[in-house]
Amino acid sequence: MISGTGLRSVNHEVDGWIEAGQSQLSNRDSDFASGDSRADTKLPRFIRSGLLAAYRDAAKSVGLEPTLMLRRANLPQDPQLDPDTSVPEDRVRTLLSNSAAAAQRDDFGLLVGLSFRLSMKGPLGLLVKEQPTVRKAIDVLARYMSQQTNTVDIQVEEFDGALVFMPVLLSPRSRTDRQMIDFTIARYVQVFRALLGEAWMPQLVGLSHAAPADPGPYHRQFGRVVFDLPQSSIVLTASDAYRAIPNVDPDMARELTRLVERGRTGAAIELKDRVAELIARLLPGGDCSVDQVAEHLGVDRRTIHRRLAAEGSSFSELLEETRRQMAQLHLTSTDYPLGDVAHRLGFSSLSTFSRWFRGAFGVTARDYRQGVHH
Template sequence: MTMNLVRSASLTNYAEIAREAGLDPLALLAEVGLNPACLHDPDLKIPSDAVRRLLETSANASGMDNFGLRMVETRHLSNLGVVALVAREEPTVRRVVRAMLRYSHLLNESVYAKLEEAEGVAVIREELLIGQEGSSRQATELLIGVMFRNLKYFLGPDWSPIRVCFTHAPPRDPGLHIRLFGYVVAFGQDFNGLVCTTRDMDAANPMADPVMARYARQLLEATTGSGRMDMVDSVRHILLVLLSSGECSIDQVAQQLGVDRRTVHRRLVREGTTFTEVVTTVRREMAAHYLEDCTRPLSQVAELLGFSALSAFSRWYKQQFGEVAGRRRRSDART
């Protein structure tokens, strides 16, 4: 039987939760045969069954039958890696969900995921197909909890599904489940997943950006294809994610790539460029795209390109293009 793999990002927050429970996370990793590096590199591929056993062992050792769910509370959309980039730029929540399900195998090869809609009801079903003996309660609750949090990211903090379904029995204390999901959580159901309305799926995604959508799809195709990206392309795509956060130093890019800054510098030089030149090129390209949209305030363009203030962006733009950004936009509007 083929070994199914999962991104090590599935263990985000594991060490913290384990220590809070009085456990030794490194000892437990060793017990199930996982390398400690998986706690630091989110893109490592590790055996799905080892993760399942780690979570179940941790739950049993700590006496916390909600151990997996505790790992959900601080999860972010960005934990999905490149899949998050594609999903975030889709125009509706339905398209967001379909993107996350379509590419779920890139995150966890053990997941069966499907969206079904009928008579105003939408069912997002996610099942773990471990193929091994033993409970998958913790991994399942983690999986469904992450989908729930991701939907709240798009639908707002006050959104609630019709029901959150689990096939397993209720926990001894349902307090955490109720705090996270509300009173719509139900156990002993026929499937694991979320029941929503089709209106939820129809909702527009206000964060969708067609410019970024194109880059995100290119990134996904490049990283899942047969060939590996060269360093210039790798850095370019990571910068597209980091620029708007204002945190796009070579150290942060190197961390995303799982190497040190000297390796990034050396490989960029080998490919005939530098990190500063790549940042400038990406900013020039994105500035041209964003300025085409006359409804987007220049202050927002500055933020998307990673500038701390509009004045800094204006100086950079004048230096790069020899004209004022606002004047360029007015010229474009007249043509």
């Protein structure tokens, strides 16, 4: 952080920015901040499930059972779920709201955001940390953000002595939700702390919701906080924004860029495998429809059908093949009762599973387990 005359100059600029109602926002950002009627409120929005690891840590810290709360919000409970799996934003919003009420913590979204670690962004998080400066890291984060979520649009404004980082929530409902606002701002403060040091404090944090009854936790975590602003934001001094990140490896950065770029362009090539993996994960829950898979991938069902057809496959074929593989694995490598096997393959009853198995393999499941193959 800068000090003396320079710091006073930055504070003066920040105060002017606040008093002007964030007039430096572009027209597009102002539309978002005020709930632009042109926003597509029906557009499905998704969040990378890797962020649920931060939720689990925060929930445990206030005595909540993460698995129970995730189940109530109809979100995946498996901690080993592929972190690149997409989950619906509206369910995450419900999760945070329910958890805040259950824990009686108005600042629960803040706790979840502060539990975020840059590694939760996967290869993109690693790439961000290998940039030469914090400003370059922000550029990389903004450039590839859409690969992981369509819930946030990163906007940046610079003026003398400071940089204003604005993670604009695109859903009108999330944009007015205290828990989602706090979760979003706090996790990006954690991104900057991963780059600038755990003790780093922003020049100012602006929040678009009203001040809570007890603003103490916000001031302890962020320092200077202003509530009831048109758009939530994090203000960095210019010296912090352009500070060099130590120990970066340009060769590693190039490799990570190639990896992230492959993820950007290779989705269609890998879709068949990703769908099959999701089918295997969803079957035990009994709700393994193409709509459920589409939700986890952040696309609609028509996209799933179209892209699988382009690969010479279909959802029904993948479902059948995955079930066959799982059935063979369970019957030859485990001693699960047949009723448990039926459940793990998504069948509502043993009799339904038995009929399917005989049709698929030509023998009963019991005979197959005993080595009698058609």
